[in-house]
Amino acid sequence: MKYKSVFDIIGPVMIGPSSSHTAGAARIGRIARSLFGREPKKAVITFYGSFAKTYKGHGTDVAIVGGILDFDTSDERIIKALEFAKNDGIVISIKEDEALTDHPNTARIHLSDEKGEMELVGISIGGGKVEIVELNGYKLRLTGVNPALLVVHQDTFGVIASVTNALTKHEVNIGYMEVYRQDKGKEALMIIEVDQNLSEKIVQEVSKLEHVIKVIEIHD
Amino acid sequence: MFRNVAELVELAESKNMLISEIMIQQEVSVKGRSREAIIEQMSHNLEVMEKAVERGINEEVKSHSGLTGGDAVLLQKYIKSGKSLAGDLLMDAVSKAVATNEVNAAMGTICATPTAGSAGVVPGTLFALKNKLNPTREQMVRYLFTSGAFGFVVANNASISGAAGGCQAEVGSATGMAAAAIVELAGGTPSQSAEAMAIALKNMLGLVCDPVAGLVEVPCVKRNAMGAANAIVAADMALAGVTSRIPCDEVIDAMYKIGQSMPTALKETALGGLAATPTGRELEAKIFGVSLDEEK
Numbered sequence: 001m002k003y004k005s006v007f008d009i010i011g012p013v014m015i016g017p018s019s020s021h022t023a024g025a026a027r028i029g030r031i032a033r034s035l036f037g038r039e040p041k042k043a044v045i046t047f048y049g050s051f052a053k054t055y056k057g058h059g060t061d062v063a064i065v066g067g068i069l070d071f072d073t074s075d076e077r078i079i080k081a082l083e084f085a086k087n088d089g090i091v092i093s094i095k096e097d098e099a100l101t102d103h104p105n106t107a108r109i110h111l112s113d114e115k116g117e118m119e120l121v122g123i124s125i126g127g128g129k130v131e132i133v134e135l136n137g138y139k140l141r142l143t144g145v146n147p148a149l150l151v152v153h154q155d156t157f158g159v160i161a162s163v164t165n166a167l168t169k170h171e172v173n174i175g176y177m178e179v180y181r182q183d184k185g186k187e188a189l190m191i192i193e194v195d196q197n198l199s200e201k202i203v204q205e206v207s208k209l210e211h212v213i214k215v216i217e218i219h220d
Numbered sequence: 221m222f223r224n225v226a227e228l229v230e231l232a233e234s235k236n237m238l239i240s241e242i243m244i245q246q247e248v249s250v251k252g253r254s255r256e257a258i259i260e261q262m263s264h265n266l267e268v269m270e271k272a273v274e275r276g277i278n279e280e281v282k283s284h285s286g287l288t289g290g291d292a293v294l295l296q297k298y299i300k301s302g303k304s305l306a307g308d309l310l311m312d313a314v315s316k317a318v319a320t321n322e323v324n325a326a327m328g329t330i331c332a333t334p335t336a337g338s339a340g341v342v343p344g345t346l347f348a349l350k351n352k353l354n355p356t357r358e359q360m361v362r363y364l365f366t367s368g369a370f371g372f373v374v375a376n377n378a379s380i381s382g383a384a385g386g387c388q389a390e391v392g393s394a395t396g397m398a399a400a401a402i403v404e405l406a407g408g409t410p411s412q413s414a415e416a417m418a419i420a421l422k423n424m425l426g427l428v429c430d431p432v433a434g435l436v437e438v439p440c441v442k443r444n445a446m447g448a449a450n451a452i453v454a455a456d457m458a459l460a461g462v463t464s465r466i467p468c469d470e471v472i473d474a475m476y477k478i479g480q481s482m483p484t485a486l487k488e489t490a491l492g493g494l495a496a497t498p499t500g501r502e503l504e505a506k507i508f509g510v511s512l513d514e515e516k
Binding site: 003020 | 221252284329365367
């Protein structure tokens with residue numbers, strides 16, 4: 001079953017005109033913001049496929065910037081997102097790319113400030129549902145529908161068990177989990193979708209575990 | 221969890237419950253949220269729909285591209301003139317479906333039902349029927365759960381995306397969903413809802429997604445109007461006792477297969493259908509400065 005909730009069908013409440021090109025874009029932007037963890041100073045957005053062809057008419061650029069500003073799909077401030085970004089001093093650049101992608105509605109978002117940078121690729125799969133398919137070079141699958149914990153860690157034995165043990169201790173149920181690594185023994189990434197939003201305490205505890213490099217939490 | 225319309229109807233009949241109730245209970249069990257929270261969220265969606273309809277029939281909203289806007293107001297004036305041939309209820313549903321989609325095209329706030337491009341049919345029919353059937357607020361919220369239950373089956377067994385299955389998957393799905401919900405609101409049985417869904421969807425099969433300039437405006441706004449009219453007629457037929465010779469689940473399966481065999485040019489790419497007509501291309505060039513076709 002691809003869809004589990006009635007609100008995937010009756011919803012989301014959103015600023016028009018397109019659930020894929022507007023609401024989906026806003027959600028991709030908001031996930032990027034959430035993963036970056038703060039408001040960026042600079043955002044470079046690259047559109048591919050149908051996004052590249054029709055973003056002006058659909059307001060996809062405006063929606064994605066709204067998401068980066070942490071606006072929800074129904075937040076009316078989305079319409080003036082470019083102005084809000086300008087007022088906050090965020091430098092936005094929009095690019096169109098001819099490259100072929102697996103999905104027609106694809107966007108790449110690069111966020112940065114003096115403290116760091118992050119890049120992700122998101123796809124809008126219809127009805128406002130989105131997936132993150134790449135994060136800092138890792139190919140992955142993240143829907144952003146459920147709360148999730150992203151753990152960047154050293155690829156070595158026992159790390160996965162120690163993270164899941166910590167979640168067990170706090171009675172957190174794992175709904176879905178995947179592990180990605182670029183090379184054996186190097187840096188790896190765990191994506192753990194959980195049933196409820198996690199407390200700061202749990203996130204702190206996981207980030208202090210041995211071989212864990214960085215922990216990012218996504219609220220639903 | 222129900223996987224198809226037959227199971228949904230069977231559940232409702234064996235438990236002697238409304239379809240909307242089955243949907244509410246499933247949501248409670250799948251998402252682990254309280255019944256109150258779920259009803260509250262759907263009530264909020266209803267409010268959003270109501271505001272969009274009100275705005276669309278009272279204001280002459282204009283889309284960014286200039287392609288759509290103002291038709292819902294025209295239709296309301298026409299209804300008030302008393303000259304409507306199809307009848308006030310039907311035309312009211314049509315105008316309210318158009319209203320919602322004009323607001324959507326103008327970057328207004330709407331509730332995707334099941335998508336933004338097809339958001340007009342379900343609220344259009346509901347707010348037109350409100351004057352005739354005088355439903356309680358609870359019954360209006362239930363209308364959305366019933367629509368959602370049928371849309372849930374289509375989404376999981378076929379598609380609710382124009383890019384994947386053509387316009388039959390968007391306005392077609394919305395039309396079937398509305399037809400089923402109208403039946404419940406009018407006091408029909410769960411199996412009559414299924415018949416209405418089947419009859420409505422059968423008449424939207426093969427509908428291509430061919431948005432001019434790739435925007436969900438032309439022909440989408442007017443297709444929502446036709447979807448609303450189609451839904452009311454299908455519901456009336458089912459309430460009269462007419463049944464679909466092809467069962468609802470088989471219609472949904474046919475829709476899926478038609479979507480699969482539809483060429484890419486007719487699935488939201490703006491490469492075929494109305495988008496590829498001389499006027500479609502001209503409008504596209506006017507909006508984007510260049511035709512998408514020439515660019516390739």
